[in-house]
Amino acid sequence: MTNQTQKYPLRVEAQHVGFFETPVAYCRMKEGDQLLIDLEKSIRQNRALTSGLQRSNIGSWHSDSDMLKWGGSAAAKLAETAINIAKCMGHFQEASPDSYEWHLRMWANVTPASGLNHMHAHPGNLWAAVLYLDMGDEKDSSEDVGGAFYMEDPRFPMSAMHNTALRMIGVDSEPQQYEVELKLERGNILVFPAWLRHGVRPYSGKRERISIAMNIDARRKA
Ligand SMILES: [Fe+2]
Numbered sequence: 001m002t003n004q005t006q007k008y009p010l011r012v013e014a015q016h017v018g019f020f021e022t023p024v025a026y027c028r029m030k031e032g033d034q035l036l037i038d039l040e041k042s043i044r045q046n047r048a049l050t051s052g053l054q055r056s057n058i059g060s061w062h063s064d065s066d067m068l069k070w071g072g073s074a075a076a077k078l079a080e081t082a083i084n085i086a087k088c089m090g091h092f093q094e095a096s097p098d099s100y101e102w103h104l105r106m107w108a109n110v111t112p113a114s115g116l117n118h119m120h121a122h123p124g125n126l127w128a129a130v131l132y133l134d135m136g137d138e139k140d141s142s143e144d145v146g147g148a149f150y151m152e153d154p155r156f157p158m159s160a161m162h163n164t165a166l167r168m169i170g171v172d173s174e175p176q177q178y179e180v181e182l183k184l185e186r187g188n189i190l191v192f193p194a195w196l197r198h199g200v201r202p203y204s205g206k207r208e209r210i211s212i213a214m215n216i217d218a219r220r221k222a
Pocket residue numbers: 120121122128198213
């Protein structure tokens with residue numbers, strides 16, 4: 001091969017560019033202590049009154065998705081914050097985000113040991129969001145208590161190619177994995193496209209974990 005090819009004095013300048021990014025807002029609250037306390041209080045009150053729903057959650061309590069009705073001004077503030085983040089992360093052709101009516105549904109999850117959320121997406125929405133109020137045992141425990149929040153690479157056909165060992169190098173020079181686990185703490189908010197599949201690994205800590213999930217959509221104002 002060398003003898004055949006060395007007659008060409010070829011050099012190539014390659015520019016590594018990445019297309020089709022998946023935006024995820026990975027946010028940390030500042031001065032949010034009172035908000036978190038009030039949200040948790042509302043969740044505990046509502047949990048005492050209702051049996052909850054069954055969705056992607058296994059083993060956990062999932063409130064009805066009307067938390068904006070029973071979560072008071074703290075829930076309203078969280079909704080406003082999540083919508084503002086979503087507005088910053090998207091662009092509408094021929095219109096500004098403020099020419100849309102923004103809608104948000106919100107619900108709470110309380111997860112005991114062995115709880116998890118199967119991989120799922122939030123169809124019928126533009127954005128999904130989650131806020132963690134209490135990570136349970138994770139912070140103080142020396143053992144791995146699981147419960148990681150993970151996201152799946154939305155380019156699904158790639159992971160079904162004949163050689164599944166291949167990882168393409170990203171523009172950050174790192175191999176791109178098929179799933180990403182996020183280290184989350186109390187007060188972290190994630191906002192991500194509603195089509196991005198995600199889930200929560202089984203949690204084995206003793207203390208309950210508490211989180212709030214949201215569906216965000218926007219419809220053009222009349
Ligand atoms: Fe979800």
